[in-house]
Amino acid sequence: MKRLVRKFYVRPALKVAKDLLGKYIVRRMGNLKIVGKIVETEAYVGPRDRASHAYLPASLRKKYPQGKITKRNEAEYLIGGHIYIYLVYGMHWQFNIVTGKRGAPECVLIRAIEPVVFSKLKISDKGGFIISKKNSKLKNLTNGPGKLCRYLKLDKSFYGEYLAKSKRIWLEHGEKINTNSIKSGPRIGIDYAGKYWAKKPWRFWI
DNA sequence: GTACAGATTGAG
DNA sequence: TCAATCTGTACT
Numbered sequence: 050m051k052r053l054v055r056k057f058y059v060r061p062a063l064k065v066a067k068d069l070l071g072k073y074i075v076r077r078m079g080n081l082k083i084v085g086k087i088v089e090t091e092a093y094v095g096p097r098d099r100a101s102h103a104y105l106p107a108s109l110r111k112k113y114p115q116g117k118i119t120k121r122n123e124a125e126y127l128i129g130g131h132i133y134i135y136l137v138y139g140m141h142w143q144f145n146i147v148t149g150k151r152g153a154p155e156c157v158l159i160r161a162i163e164p165v166v167f168s169k170l171k172i173s174d175k176g177g178f179i180i181s182k183k184n185s186k187l188k189n190l191t192n193g194p195g196k197l198c199r200y201l202k203l204d205k206s207f208y209g210e211y212l213a214k215s216k217r218i219w220l221e222h223g224e225k226i227n228t229n230s231i232k233s234g235p236r237i238g239i240d241y242a243g244k245y246w247a248k249k250p251w252r253f254w255i
Numbered sequence: 256g257t258a259c260a261g262a263t264t265g266a267g
Numbered sequence: 268t269c270a271a272t273c274t275g276t277a278c279t
Contacts, residue, residue, distance in 0.1 A: 091262070100262070102275095121275055139272030141263050158262060195263050238262050 050221035055213045057220075058129030058148050062155035063251065065129070065148040066092035069157060070255045071226040073165065076201045076218050083201055085162030085191055086223055089254040091236045093145075095155045100242035102135075103154030116154055124209045125154035132210040132218070134203060141195030144203055146212065146220075160237070160252070162191045164200070230255055 050073065058065060069087050076083040095116075096105040102122040105113060118126060124133040125147055133145040133156050149155040164187040191197040198204070203218070212219050233250040240247050 093262080102262085119275070135262090136272095136274065137261060138263050139261090139274070143262060145262085160262085193263065236262070241261080 050223070053212070053220040053222065055128070055130050058146065058212070059150060060129070060148060062092040062094050062148040062157050065146070066090040066157045066251070067231055067253050069146070069159070069220075070231060070253060071224040073221045073223040074159070074162060074201065074218070075221055076203070077216065078202070084165040085197065085201065086165055087159060087161075088163050089159075089161035089252070091158040091160055091253070092251040093156050093158065094251070095149075095153060098242075099246040100236060100239035101154065104242075115152070122154065125156055126152055127209065129155075130211055130213045132207050132212065134198075134205065134207050136205070137195070142198035142204055143194050144198050144201075144207075158194060159197065160194045161254070162197050162200075163188060164191055226255055 053072065057068070067090075069090050072087050074085045074087060076085075093101040093103075095101060096103050096110065097107075098104060103116055103125050105117045109117075116126065121135060122133070124131055125145075127147050128151040129146075129148040131147040133147050135143055135145075137143055144159045145156040146159065147156045166187070189196075191200045201218075207218065210218060231253055232255070233253050235248055235250060236252045
């Protein structure tokens with residue numbers, strides 16, 4: 050499969066979040082490759098998004114025209130295709146993919162993947178890949194944003210890594226997803242952002 | 256320097 | 268339902 054290139058990521062987070070569904074995350078460690086299919090994402094759209102780490106109240110935007118850049122969120126301002134990873138609740142890593150142009154702090158949180166185990170991969174009637182039932186337990190290892198980071202062995206050392214060039218992690222074209230099969234709903238765990246932003250249906254899954 | 260909440264998880 | 272666990276950020 051072909052690696053996704055920069056152009057894919059340099060688009061609005063809402064578009065990339067939907068297009069990421071069905072794509073494969075490939076994590077290489079020496080000869081070993083761990084592969085997961087992206088099945089759930091969330092978009093964070095920049096300074097005006099109250100739930101974003103780059104959120105900046107309208108009243109302060111003139112004072113900080115570059116945005117609210119801190120040591121924690123500075124990777125969000127890189128050009129699309131970089132990794133923004135951070136720790137929540139003191140123990141869980143959250144894997145985000147930066148989108149858009151340099152200076153625009155948009156990103157997509159990867160909330161869930163499905164492990165792809167090549168040795169047990171089956172071909173469906175229609176020619177696509179399916180994961181055999183024996184692997185259904187594996188799903189429980191990757192059905193949350195913190196869990197999938199543990200599964201893929203991702204941590205702070207991936208902060209700012211570039212997916213278009215990295216030798217240890219990248220994305221590949223995967224299954225073609227029918228637009229009709231994409232579901233959406235409110236993002237998770239961001240009630241602090243107030244009703245208006247918490248209600249935005251910017252979580253996508255298949 | 257201190258306080259505090261958080262884009263979660265797993266156990267009970 | 269709740270504790271675990273630690274960092275960034277906003278205060279004094």
